[in-house]
Amino acid sequence: QHVIELDGGLFSIVDYTRVKPGKGGAYLKTKLRNLKTGATADKSFRAGEKINKAYLDESKIEYLYRADNLYYFLDKENYEELILTDSQV
Known part of the structure; x- marks a missing residue:
C-alpha cells in the first residue's frame, strides 16, 4: 500500500490511472483515502509533479x-x- 503526504494529511492511494491526452501533458488520476477520516477524494497529478511518500x-x-x-x-x-x-x- 502506498501512502503519501498531502496538504498536511496522510492518504493511501486506492486506485490510479495514467492518462496521456492527445493534447497537453500526461497526468496521473488517483483516488485517495484520508487515513485519519476515511474519506475518499479524486486528485490529479501532472507529470513531473513532486509527491511526498510517507514511510509508516x-x-x-x-x-x-x-x-x-x-x-x-x-x-x-x-x-x-x-x-x-x-x-x-
Whole structure:
C-alpha cells in the first residue's frame, strides 16, 4: 500500500490511472483515502509533479492515559513509552 503526504494529511492511494491526452501533458488520476477520516477524494497529478511518500511503521501499542493535551501509550514489543499530542493523535 502506498501512502503519501498531502496538504498536511496522510492518504493511501486506492486506485490510479495514467492518462496521456492527445493534447497537453500526461497526468496521473488517483483516488485517495484520508487515513485519519476515511474519506475518499479524486486528485490529479501532472507529470513531473513532486509527491511526498510517507514511510509508516506499524507496532502494537496500548493506550495508557491522557494528561492535559498529551496521550501516553506503551509499546508492547519493547516496553517504551510513547507520548503524542492532540494533533498527532
